[in-house]
Amino acid sequence: MMGAVLDHLRSSAWYYLTAVLATCARIGVVRTYFNQYLRRPVRRLLPFLDPFVTIDIAAKPEEYSFSYQGKVKSSDAYAEVLAYLSAVCSREARELRAEGAGEGHGFVLSLREGQVVADDFKGVTMSWSAVAEEKTTTWRASGRCCRLTFHERHRRLVVDEYLPHVRRAGQEVMFGNRPRRLYSNKKELSYHSRRDEVWSYIDFDHPTTFDTLAMDPAKKQMIKDDLDDFSNSRDYYRRIGKAWKRGYLLHGPPGTGKSTMIAAMANYLKYDIYDIELTTLETNSDLRKLFIETTGKSIIVIEDIDCSLDLTGSRATMLPPPPFHDDAAEAGYDKSRGKRLNILTLSGLLNFIDGLWSAHSGERIIVFTTNHLDKLDPALIRRGRMDMHIEMSYCGFEAFKTLANNYLEVEAHPLFGAVEELLRAVEMTPADVAECLMPSKRSARDADACLARLIDQLKERKAAEEDKESKTADEDDEQNAAKEEEEDKRETEKVASKSKSKKEKSEACQVVTNGAHTGASGVSVSSSTDSLLIDS
Numbered sequence: 306m307m308g309a310v311l312d313h314l315r316s317s318a319w320y321y322l323t324a325v326l327a328t329c330a331r332i333g334v335v336r337t338y339f340n341q342y343l344r345r346p347v348r349r350l351l352p353f354l355d356p357f358v359t360i361d362i363a364a365k366p367e368e369y370s371f372s373y374q375g376k377v378k379s380s381d382a383y384a385e386v387l388a389y390l391s392a393v394c395s396r397e398a399r400e401l402r403a404e405g406a407g408e409g410h411g412f413v414l415s416l417r418e419g420q421v422v423a424d425d426f427k428g429v430t431m432s433w434s435a436v437a438e439e440k441t442t443t444w445r446a447s448g449r450c451c452r453l454t455f456h457e458r459h460r461r462l463v464v465d466e467y468l469p470h471v472r473r474a475g476q477e478v479m480f481g482n483r484p485r486r487l488y489s490n491k492k493e494l495s496y497h498s499r500r501d502e503v504w505s506y507i508d509f510d511h512p513t514t515f516d517t518l519a520m521d522p523a524k525k526q527m528i529k530d531d532l533d534d535f536s537n538s539r540d541y542y543r544r545i546g547k548a549w550k551r552g553y554l555l556h557g558p559p560g561t562g563k564s565t566m567i568a569a570m571a572n573y574l575k576y577d578i579y580d581i582e583l584t585t586l587e588t589n590s591d592l593r594k595l596f597i598e599t600t601g602k603s604i605i606v607i608e609d610i611d612c613s614l615d616l617t618g619s620r621a622t623m624l625p626p627p628p629f630h631d632d633a634a635e636a637g638y639d640k641s642r643g644k645r646l647n648i649l650t651l652s653g654l655l656n657f658i659d660g661l662w663s664a665h666s667g668e669r670i671i672v673f674t675t676n677h678l679d680k681l682d683p684a685l686i687r688r689g690r691m692d693m694h695i696e697m698s699y700c701g702f703e704a705f706k707t708l709a710n711n712y713l714e715v716e717a718h719p720l721f722g723a724v725e726e727l728l729r730a731v732e733m734t735p736a737d738v739a740e741c742l743m744p745s746k747r748s749a750r751d752a753d754a755c756l757a758r759l760i761d762q763l764k765e766r767k768a769a770e771e772d773k774e775s776k777t778a779d780e781d782d783e784q785n786a787a788k789e790e791e792e793d794k795r796e797t798e799k800v801a802s803k804s805k806s807k808k809e810k811s812e813a814c815q816v817v818t819n820g821a822h823t824g825a826s827g828v829s830v831s832s833s834t835d836s837l838l839i840d841s
């Protein structure tokens with residue numbers, strides 16, 4: 306009995322095994338046949354059956370995404386797509402996920418799995434959906450993925466234009482979402498230094514805007530228009546074949562708002578600032594190294610360019626590197642250290658502004674500031690290099706009104722008239738005006754007291770200036786009187802000496818006349834009264 310059961314089981318196991326093997330073989334034969342003869346025609350037919358194409362852009366798997374600093378770095382393209390879609394998602398999608406942006410306090414909104422949004426590009430609808438990435442290996446968890454679906458006939462548009470547009474716009478959104486940065490250059494540079502070894506940064510959170518910047522409103526508007534023009538002119542600069550950059554020279558006395566203007570520019574354009582301290586650099590190649598490590602959408606600043614280095618000489622007279630120069634110390638060569646010290650030259654700086662390196666990716670603004678425009682080499686500031694010269698001047702009434710609004714929150718006041726009149730007569734920097742408008746007690750914005758203090762200060766300055774003027778006038782008068790007296794004295798002396806010489810001449814004539822009488826006695830007299838020839 307037992308033996309019969311076993312026989313039955315064995316035979317049925319054999320039956321099923323052979324059946325399975327036969328099916329597999331059949332599938333294998335069919336697959337081979339399909340691969341050899343049918344795959345291509347079916348693929349050609351597919352667009353007719355399903356004309357939609359999909360592209361997956363996946364997040365980088367976490368196990369690969371630890372950077373050397375130990376932070377998780379998501380795939381650039383995926384993050385850019387998410388940033389790009391964030392605005393569309395917040396408008397259209399009903400089921401969203403929100404994740405903290407990599408930097409800053411913002412959120413990035415993205416689609417929950419299975420959700421779809423549509424994006425229009427040049428009249429074509431692109432459809433984006435969130436899907437789970439297909440597993441490629443058994444040992445790693447499936448990641449997230451953005452799937453783009455579009456019609457076959459828009460393939461070229463998507464590949465050539467839409468995807469680059471998505472990345473660029475995504476980068477801009479990511480850049481805009483993070484806080485602005487203020488970079489400063491590190492001291493020790495080498496040719497192989499990485500970006501983070503060349504620049505260090507802090508978040509730039511300066512509150513100045515063009516609204517709070519005190520200056521003539523027309524001039525302010527002109528600068529804002531110029532910045533707008535520049536930042537929207539990518540295609541224009543490409544077309545005319547110029548690097549996408551613009552130079553501004555800010556000049557004026559200390560405390561007139563040059564640095565404040567740079568902060569306002571950065572906040573207006575949402576650009577980072579790279580503040581270059583030239584005095585810490587040794588050679589032109591240091592400068593180049595710094596420059597190539599800057600990114601697009603940045604303002605590169607060199608403050609007090611007149612004091613930074615001896616960049617005022619002409620290019621021809623810049624010191625050559627040793628050993629061609631006699632005086633090694635003067636040439637910037639430290640014999641004791643066997644090292645060049647300071648051979649950063651004007652021509653190096655000019656190359657930095659408009660040499661080949663200046664054309665690498667993205668838009669850049671270069672700003673120089675100086676208190677002494679006249680000290681700079683014309684080559685450094687000629688138009689084209691520094692496209693716009695902006696004079697930051699003493700506080701006028703319009704600028705004062707901005708400061709009064711900033712500090713005291715008043716737009717009109719009975720004391721404004723007096724201030725206007727005094728500002729016309731006295732030169733005071735916005736920094737000094739601002740100082741007067743700072744209330745002594747922060748809690749009480751006492752406009753009357755602050756304005757009265759400003760008026761007192763202005764009056765004091767006016768009196769001091771008048772005093773100085775009258776003193777100079779007195780000094781001038783004294784000097785003039787002394788001069789006149791001296792001239793009179795000289796004149797009298799001249800007259801006296803003339804009359805004396807006349808007298809002497811007349812006496813000499815008399816002698817001659819007397820001598821003529823003695824001519825007979827052997828003395829001959831020439832007709833000249835100046836010389837007497839005596840023939841003995």
Ligand SMILES: Nc1ncnc2c1ncn2[C@@H]1O[C@H](COP(=O)(O)OP(=O)(O)OP(=O)(O)O)[C@@H](O)[C@H]1O
Binds near residue numbers: 517560676697736
């Ligand atoms: N035009 C202005 N608008 C608003 N605030 C100003 C202006 N000018 C000066 N201030 C105030 O004065 C302070 C000093 O100004 P800022 O540092 O911009 O002057 P500066 O021209 O750069 O001077 P320096 O030549 O000494 O570098 C600023 O912090 C700001 O509060």
Ligand SMILES: [Mg+2]
Binds near residue numbers: 563564
């Ligand atoms: Mg300054």
